[in-house]
Amino acid sequence: MNRTITRISKRTIFLLVLALLAGAPAIMAQEIGIQMGSMRELMKVDVEKTLARLKELGVKELEGGTPRGIDKEAYKKLLEKYGLKVVAVGSNFDALQKPDELQAIIDNAKFYNAKFVLCYWIPHTEEKMTLEEMKKGVEVFNAAGKTLKENGLTFAYHAHGYEFVDYEGGNGTLYEYFMDNTNPDYVTVQMDVFWMRNPGQNPAALLRKYPTRFTSLHLKDRKPGSKDNLQGRQDPETNVVLGQGDVGIAEAMEAAMEIGIKHYFIEDESSRALEQVPQSLDYLASLKTKKGKKKK
Template sequence: MNSLSSRRTFLKQTGVLSVSSILPLSVLPVHYKYKMGLQLFTIRDAMVKDPLGSIKYARSLGYEDGEIYGYNGDNDTYYGIKSKEFKKQLDSLDFTISSGHYDFSSRFNQPIDVLKKYVDQCIIGSKNLNSKYITWPWLAPEYRTIDNFKVLTDKLNIIGEQVTNAGLQFAYHNHDFEFTDHNGEQGYDIILSGTDPNLVKLQMDMYWVEHSSNKGIHELIKENQGRYVMWHIKDMDKVTRDYSEMGNGSIDYKNIFSSIEQKDLQYYYIEQGGNFAKNSMQSITDSAIYFKKHLQRYL
């Protein structure tokens, strides 16, 4: 008796044999460590028109988790839907929201009490969605000076403590401007050294690290153990260096994922900020197909 027949006999005797048990191993469902995530900003045009329909479509492609944006703290709404009702709709789609990008930058120069009030609102929304992370995603161009990066670190620590005390976690998301040289100083170095690692985690945008940092992805993770809890994964056009669908660009994610340290990673999100070959929904379709075929095995 060959090994396949022996396996079938054993499963039948133990009552485990089912249709899936006799399928070739190549077509059996695979359970990955991490949910395949999508930064919903990628499909922001579709989300404005039909947020739940857009998420339903993303779910059909294999995306199981998302990072949200567009919270209205005064009304406690996401895309015009009350946060608790939005959570019910997400549950019906079997889709989770593990993190959110919130509009802290527009409150950068406002009194700290105003900022902390907004943080309290974000905590309410995040808890209603059962999200783990609240993330600072952006610093407006007018604030990108070395002195303001020092101010930013203080704000990040304050928010981090507030969010942590509420039972959630806080993170900072990088772009390219943090790596700009200011007479020998970089904003990202100030953020890394000036924030409390226990209060301020990091969300690495791998595209922007590859695009603009003088340090590589592996080096940053090695130097900041315990901090890079989330990744943004997007590809870079081979010619223009703009965003691109997964697999169409120049970033060697197979090599990165097969060799990168993942012990601190909790969530990842596929993203494409623009430069769509056709439109945003087709881009998340193409990226999902490529990612599941070539990259998900590493995660």
């Protein structure tokens, strides 16, 4: 009887190990980081305390540059102290068009050993973006993206949803125009799942439609009942804990892992960010657990 129990136990352990190994690549590929704007209130009070808190939460990757009021070298030393890495830095649309300012962006990214340079906005008519404005964005991004690639960096555009207006009699959206006319060698995309849901899109479906274009995700959920719009605007207080909104975080994460995205940044713009970020991390950890169970 004891031998039978031993054999069953060994077999069970063997199967469990196989299941864990099968689930490991998809689960371990996820690195959940933080868009540093989410920690803005604590950063105003104490930069080092903020970084210590992020380490406590198990965060390793950051999106964002040097905080105001602190020396770059001093900040970099604090990042090293707490095992944090800046993966992505932001850039300004106008700066991308000026050689000196673009070089400064490159120098800043390299200072932090960042991989990505992001742009969050294309200047446009507030009510409705025009095709000419999008063409300008495509032109600027293709040129800047080429220079960034030549310097070992990857450019990514962070869309906000105003790109989903129709153009030329409803033959397509400006988002589709952007995807069709930016050079994939020079321009990638950071998907903010909140801003894809806000104009009524399905983030998971978009990820699968353009599986080679996305290099990172902003993870942010939207309060159920929030009204869709094409202006790229929403009340920050509609940001809720991941998994409690209408964005479809679980589905988006599944699609993102399917296409091989490695970098994920929680962004919370609400006044409750300091309380909600740990809860959002717990939710994402639960998804990892469910993913592992599913593979068993």
